[in-house]
Amino acid sequence: MPKTATHQNAELFKPSSALASAPLLPADSEDSALSLRLKEYLKPQDIAQVWEAYRYAYQAHEGVVRKTGEPYITHPVSVACILADLHLDVPTLLAALLHDVVEDTDVSTHDIKEKFGLQVAELVDGVTKLDKIEFQSASVAQAENFRKMLLAMSQDVRVILVKLADRLHNMQTLEAMRPEKQKLIAKETLEIYAPIANRLGLNDIYQSLEDLSFQYLYPMRFRAISKAILAARGNRKEVVSKILESIKQQLITLNIDAEVSGREKHLYSIYKKMSGKTTAFSQIYDIYGFRVVVKDLSSCYLALGALHALYKPIPSKFKDYIAIPKANGYQSLHTTLFGPFGTPIEVQIRSTEMHNIADAGVAAHWLYKASDAQLTALQQQTHQWLQRLLEIQSESVDSLDFLEHLKIDLFPDEVYVFTPKGKIFALPKGATAVDFAYAVHSGIGNSCVAVRINQELAPLRTELHNGDHVEIITGSLAKPNPAWLNYVVTGRARAHIRHFLKSQQSTESAHLGERMLNQALRALHVEPSQITDDHWQKLIRDYGLKKKSQILTEIGLGKRQNVMVAHQLLAMLEVQEVPEEGAIGKFLGGKFFDKIFGKTVKPLDTITIRGSEGMAVQFAQCCRPIPGDPILGFINKDKGLVVHTHDCPAIRKFRLDPDKWLDVEWEPESQRLYKTNLNLTVANQPGMLAKIASGIADAGSNIDNVSVEEEDGSAYANLYFTVQVKDRIHLAELMRSLRKIPDVVRINRTKGNPAGNGAKKSSQ
Incomplete structure (x- = not known):
C-alpha cells in the first residue's frame, strides 16, 4: 500500500508484512x-538454490x-520477497528472481532449463510470454496479452502468482513513470x-493493487479520503478501543480462546x-471492523452467539460464508451489530485455517501442505475456474471478445443457488436461469x-437470488436464442451463445454461398463437379484463407x-478455346450478354427460398415478405441475403446497382410460419381485443405482437397486430375471417413495424 495511505500506521490496525518495499543490495546478506x-x-539447501538464482539474475x-x-535487480528481489511472505515453494521463488532475465537479457529459456531445471524454465517462460506486449495502448494487444496469460495459468497457477507479485511491485514504484x-x-x-488476485483469494495483494490503482487514477479523491480517514481515526479511536476491549472480555468470560x-x-x-450509494464520508460508519480468529x-458459531449476546445484531446483515464459501475459497461468519452510541460494528469470525486461506488464497496450497479437505476444495475450485476460462477462450471469436468475457467473469458479487440434487453453484449478482444452465453444462444451456x-415455472430471464432451487427443463430440438444475450451476465454463457450463433450463421451462410456459387458456375456452363480440390486449394491460397468453407461463407454473407x-474458378479450368477479347463481360440485370471461352453466358438461375436457412437469409422488417409475394434478394455485407418484396420502397435506390441483388423465389411447399403486419379499425367497445385474438387463433395463426393506438375519445380504435401465417393464401383466409367479426370496420396488411406509423424504412 502506498505511503500516503497513512491509515496503515494506526495503532489498532497494523499493516501486513507481505507488502514490503524493495530491499537494498546485497539481498543475500544474512x-x-x-x-x-x-x-x-x-x-x-533450499535457501542455497535461491541465492544461486539471485546471483545468476x-x-x-x-x-x-x-x-x-x-x-x-531490486525489482526481481522485491517480487521474490512478496512471494516469500506467502511461503511459496522454491521453484516459484527462483522464477520470481529470473522472470525478467529471458525478456531483457541474452539468456534463453534453454539456458534457464539447463541451469535450474524444466519446472523453473516453464514458469519463467510463462511470465515472459505475458510481458512481451505488456503496457501497449492498443486494445487488441492488451486482449491478446490476457489470452496468453490464461493459457499460462491453465498450465501452472504459479505463473499468475509471480505475475501478480511483479505487478504489485511495479505499482509500488509507479511514480517514476x-x-x-x-x-x-x-x-x-x-x-x-x-x-484476479481477489478471485484467487490473495487478499493483501488484491487490496493493495486496488488502493495503488485508485491513487494514480483518482489522485485528488485518494488524498481527500486519506485525510478524512486520518481525521476520523482520531475522533473514533476511543470508541474503537472500547468496542475492542468489550469483545475481548465477552469471549474470555465464555472461555472462548480467540485473537x-x-x-x-x-x-x-x-x-x-x-x-455506489452516493454517500458522504461522514455517513459511512463501517470504516472500522473487527476480526475474531x-x-x-x-x-x-460459539463466538457468534457470544457477540450477539453482547450487542444486538442488525437483521439481514448476517452472512454465513462457512456453510457456503465464496468462489475463491473464502470462509467466515459476517455479522453487523448495534454498537455503543448507535455505531454499526462489522465483525468477521473465522478459524485459524480459514484465516490462513483468507490471506493466502490459492497460495495456501504451498503455504500449508496438508490433507485438509478445505485446501483440496479450494484447489479444485481454482482449477474449475481456470477450466471455465479456457472454455470461454476457446469459444471467443477473438482476443477482444475474450477480454470482455474475462472481465464479466471476474465480478466479485455472487449469489448462491442450488440444483435439484442440492449442489451449490456460485453465480454473479444479476445472473439469470440461462446463466445457471450454462454454469451446469454448455449442453444444458444450449438446449x-x-x-x-x-x-414454480418461471421465464428463463428470471434473475436468481440467494438460496433459490433451480431446475432447468431442456428440449431435444431447442437451441440458443439471440435474445438471451440481452440479459445473461456470465462470460461463460455469453461466450457459448455467441459461439453457437456464430457457428450457426457460418454454417448457414456457407450453404447459401454454395448455392449462389453453383448458380453462377452453371450460368457459365460449368458444372460444380468440374471444380476439383486442386482448383479450390489454389483459390484458397490466392485469398489467403485456410479452407473452402470460408470462401463459401463470405459469399453467403x-x-x-x-x-x-x-x-476465378473458371479461369483455372483447362480449356481448348482461347477466350475472346472482353470475355468477362458485364453483369447487368442478372444476365451476362458477353461470351466467355466461346460460350454464351446463361442468365443466373433463381435462388429458391425455403424459409429454413436461418440467419443466413433474413426477411426484411420494412416489408415483411411472405410466400406468395413477389420477392428480390439483396446481398448485404455481414447480414447475408436479405429478402424484400418487389414493391418495397426501401429497395428502389438499389435497383440501379445490379451487383447487389439476386432473383429469388419461394419454395412451393414451405412449412414454416412468417410474420406480417395487420392494421384493424374496430369499434371501441369492451371485449373487442379478445374477440379478434380468438379469431386469429381460430384461423390457425399466432399473434407475435399487438399494440393499441392511444385513445382519443373516438368511437373507433386502431389495433396493430404482427401475426404469423404460412403464405398469402393463409393471410387472405385470416383477413376474411376477421372481417366477419361484428364491429370490425376495416382491416388491411401494412408494411413495416406495427406501431401506427405506417411503413418504416430499414437499412439494407
Whole structure:
C-alpha cells in the first residue's frame, strides 16, 4: 500500500508484512529482507538454490538501472520477497528472481532449463510470454496479452502468482513513470489484475493493487479520503478501543480462546461504497471492523452467539460464508451489530485455517501442505475456474471478445443457488436461469427451454437470488436464442451463445454461398463437379484463407460476389478455346450478354427460398415478405441475403446497382410460419381485443405482437397486430375471417413495424 495511505500506521490496525518495499543490495546478506523471509520456512539447501538464482539474475541485469534510479535487480528481489511472505515453494521463488532475465537479457529459456531445471524454465517462460506486449495502448494487444496469460495459468497457477507479485511491485514504484502511463497501467491493474488476485483469494495483494490503482487514477479523491480517514481515526479511536476491549472480555468470560483485532476498510473499498450509494464520508460508519480468529469451526458459531449476546445484531446483515464459501475459497461468519452510541460494528469470525486461506488464497496450497479437505476444495475450485476460462477462450471469436468475457467473469458479487440434487453453484449478482444452465453444462444451456425456480415455472430471464432451487427443463430440438444475450451476465454463457450463433450463421451462410456459387458456375456452363480440390486449394491460397468453407461463407454473407469467384474458378479450368477479347463481360440485370471461352453466358438461375436457412437469409422488417409475394434478394455485407418484396420502397435506390441483388423465389411447399403486419379499425367497445385474438387463433395463426393506438375519445380504435401465417393464401383466409367479426370496420396488411406509423424504412 502506498505511503500516503497513512491509515496503515494506526495503532489498532497494523499493516501486513507481505507488502514490503524493495530491499537494498546485497539481498543475500544474512539480515537482508529476503534472507529473513527465507529463514522462516525454507531449509538451508533450499535457501542455497535461491541465492544461486539471485546471483545468476544479478549478473544478467548488472549495469541496468530502473526508472526509479535503483539497480534493476531490486525489482526481481522485491517480487521474490512478496512471494516469500506467502511461503511459496522454491521453484516459484527462483522464477520470481529470473522472470525478467529471458525478456531483457541474452539468456534463453534453454539456458534457464539447463541451469535450474524444466519446472523453473516453464514458469519463467510463462511470465515472459505475458510481458512481451505488456503496457501497449492498443486494445487488441492488451486482449491478446490476457489470452496468453490464461493459457499460462491453465498450465501452472504459479505463473499468475509471480505475475501478480511483479505487478504489485511495479505499482509500488509507479511514480517514476509518466502520468499518462501511470493511468494506463493503473486502469489495467484495476480492471484485470486486482480482480484476479481477489478471485484467487490473495487478499493483501488484491487490496493493495486496488488502493495503488485508485491513487494514480483518482489522485485528488485518494488524498481527500486519506485525510478524512486520518481525521476520523482520531475522533473514533476511543470508541474503537472500547468496542475492542468489550469483545475481548465477552469471549474470555465464555472461555472462548480467540485473537481479536481491529481492521480498517481499504481506501478503494470506501470510495466504491461512497460512489455506489452516493454517500458522504461522514455517513459511512463501517470504516472500522473487527476480526475474531478462533481455533476451530465449532468455536466460530460459539463466538457468534457470544457477540450477539453482547450487542444486538442488525437483521439481514448476517452472512454465513462457512456453510457456503465464496468462489475463491473464502470462509467466515459476517455479522453487523448495534454498537455503543448507535455505531454499526462489522465483525468477521473465522478459524485459524480459514484465516490462513483468507490471506493466502490459492497460495495456501504451498503455504500449508496438508490433507485438509478445505485446501483440496479450494484447489479444485481454482482449477474449475481456470477450466471455465479456457472454455470461454476457446469459444471467443477473438482476443477482444475474450477480454470482455474475462472481465464479466471476474465480478466479485455472487449469489448462491442450488440444483435439484442440492449442489451449490456460485453465480454473479444479476445472473439469470440461462446463466445457471450454462454454469451446469454448455449442453444444458444450449438446449434449455424453461426453468422451475423453487418448484414454480418461471421465464428463463428470471434473475436468481440467494438460496433459490433451480431446475432447468431442456428440449431435444431447442437451441440458443439471440435474445438471451440481452440479459445473461456470465462470460461463460455469453461466450457459448455467441459461439453457437456464430457457428450457426457460418454454417448457414456457407450453404447459401454454395448455392449462389453453383448458380453462377452453371450460368457459365460449368458444372460444380468440374471444380476439383486442386482448383479450390489454389483459390484458397490466392485469398489467403485456410479452407473452402470460408470462401463459401463470405459469399453467403455478401463479402464476396459469387460471379467473381465463379470467374476465378473458371479461369483455372483447362480449356481448348482461347477466350475472346472482353470475355468477362458485364453483369447487368442478372444476365451476362458477353461470351466467355466461346460460350454464351446463361442468365443466373433463381435462388429458391425455403424459409429454413436461418440467419443466413433474413426477411426484411420494412416489408415483411411472405410466400406468395413477389420477392428480390439483396446481398448485404455481414447480414447475408436479405429478402424484400418487389414493391418495397426501401429497395428502389438499389435497383440501379445490379451487383447487389439476386432473383429469388419461394419454395412451393414451405412449412414454416412468417410474420406480417395487420392494421384493424374496430369499434371501441369492451371485449373487442379478445374477440379478434380468438379469431386469429381460430384461423390457425399466432399473434407475435399487438399494440393499441392511444385513445382519443373516438368511437373507433386502431389495433396493430404482427401475426404469423404460412403464405398469402393463409393471410387472405385470416383477413376474411376477421372481417366477419361484428364491429370490425376495416382491416388491411401494412408494411413495416406495427406501431401506427405506417411503413418504416430499414437499412439494407
